[in-house]
Amino acid sequence: MPRASRFGKKKSIATWDEGDIAPGETRNFRLTVSESYSGMNVRIPIQVRRAKREGPTVFVTAALHGDEINGTGVIRQMIHDGALDLKCGGLILVPVLNLLAFDRHSRYLPDRRDLNRCFPGSLGGSLASRMARRIFDEIVMRSDYGIDLHTAAVRRTNYPNIRADMGNAEVARIAHAFGSELVLNGKGPKGSFRREATSIGCPTIVMEGGEVWKVEPRIVESAMKGVTNVLRELGMLEGETEIPPQQTVLEKTVWLRAERGGFLQFHVAPGEVVVREQAIATNTNLLGVERSVLYAPFDGVVIGMTTLPAVTPGEPVCHLGRLPRGTKAAQLSQDRSEDEGLEERLFEELSTNFMVVERSDETEGMGETGDSE
Incomplete structure (x- = not known):
């Protein structure tokens, strides 16, 4: 060239x-x-x-x-x-x-x-x-x-x-x-x-x-x-390439940022596939009282995350890639879990670096008066 x-x-x-x-x-x-x-x-x-x-x-x-x-x-x-x-x-x-x-x-x-x-x-x-x-x-x-x-x-x-x-x-x-x-x-x-x-x-x-x-x-x-x-x-080594069952090309990504200062409770981990309006992280004060919640603005995949749960307003929390049109979040998750290959092992291992807790209905509405989004 x-x-x-x-x-x-x-x-x-x-x-x-x-x-x-x-x-x-x-x-x-x-x-x-x-x-x-x-x-x-x-x-x-x-x-x-x-x-x-x-x-x-x-x-x-x-x-x-x-x-x-x-x-x-x-x-x-x-x-x-x-x-x-x-x-x-x-x-x-x-x-x-x-x-x-x-x-x-x-x-x-x-x-x-x-x-x-x-x-x-x-x-x-x-x-x-x-x-x-x-x-x-x-x-x-x-x-x-x-x-x-x-x-x-x-x-x-x-x-x-x-x-x-x-x-x-x-x-x-x-x-x-x-x-x-x-x-x-x-x-x-x-x-x-x-x-x-x-x-x-x-x-x-x-x-x-x-x-x-x-x-x-x-x-x-x-x-x-x-x-x-x-x-x-490129023909430089013997053998066949090993490709995962699905590769996703992401055209749009966004950083979700903290709206309030506080201490984060993560609900997702790096590599996780999420759907629109899924809770990403809950922001609480140091006594665990909810202040705000970050939600996914679209169906996407978690590219990266902060590893420091203490945040101030505007700090990046989650780097989210938007799934391209025609790519189903549920299918992408299923392909990974069924393959049981390196991608699934990567997700499981990186998840251990975070305390990830599912957000339940019981936690909603627990913010201080006038203190939630």
């Missing part, structure tokens, strides 16, 4: 500043992306795998936000489980893309910028912009496809989902192949890694799953299956 002229021609996976990589060879090295306050080189660890036969080159990156380390655990597991016997092509594995933020357990760089809003970067810009340009030149410009692994932001969790520009045929191809139950359609924010990589001819998707500062077993399992699926779809 074409590359934008200002970035020059696509680079070879075989030739790096650290040395050449022969067909059939795997090499570990460190790519210099910046310098620290002390003047030491900041070098991110990379593993490059090259098959004996030519084929596509795919990058898999994690910790673009330095506190989102589920993907770091995924790439570590991929490197050590011995399942990456490539038939053709090449693989660029980057367990920590944003090392300066990773070392600080932070989402952001020391200059307070979000690296995932600074692509494709520039040679003479800010710290973040220069790092972005180096990453773009050395990783994206060698790749034909990309997979970037993320989690929810701090004090939130996400049910595993793919973010992808489904209007791009090759992006849609690998998004479907990844095999997540949920796909959020969109180009991504301006300056984001996946949007800018896709724009210059490297179709890239993002997986979102789990929480910051953790390596969660089911999220790792889901991501590893997804990456393997993509490599199989």
Whole structure:
């Protein structure tokens, strides 16, 4: 696919500043992306795998936000489980893309910028912009496809989902192949890694799953299956892709926000399918007296949630994706439960992170006088 002229021609996976990589060879090295306050080189660890036969080159990156380390655990597991016997092509594995933020357990760089809003970067810009340009030149410009692994932001969790520009045929191809139950359609924010990589001819998707500062077993399992699926779809690995019985492409999502300050009682969990007017969370004071209730505005699925039940007015509580026309909430729930596959196990495990209580009729109308919605 074409590359934008200002970035020059696509680079070879075989030739790096650290040395050449022969067909059939795997090499570990460190790519210099910046310098620290002390003047030491900041070098991110990379593993490059090259098959004996030519084929596509795919990058898999994690910790673009330095506190989102589920993907770091995924790439570590991929490197050590011995399942990456490539038939053709090449693989660029980057367990920590944003090392300066990773070392600080932070989402952001020391200059307070979000690296995932600074692509494709520039040679003479800010710290973040220069790092972005180096990453773009050395990783994206060698790749034909990309997979970037993320989690929810701090004090939130996400049910595993793919973010992808489904209007791009090759992006849609690998998004479907990844095999997540949920796909959020969109180009991504301006300056984001996946949007800018896709724009210059490297179709890239993002997986979102789990929480910051953790390596969660089911999220790792889901991501590893997804990456393997993509490599199989591209003919780089043996085997058939494993796709759930139903994949839902979400065109519209909303964050339901707290109307009052208080302490939340959750009625749903990440990944749950809900119907219009279903109770999502009840807001009470610290003595348990109801103040307000959040209800689903449409049939949808819970993409993500806050993990902190104490809220002030306007704080995000639940990220809800609207089910597309023709998709029945009951059927989606039934397909998942009958399949008894990874999606059902994911839902059950993530549910244990929340105290979820069904809202009964007896609890309705228990608010203080004049204190309910």
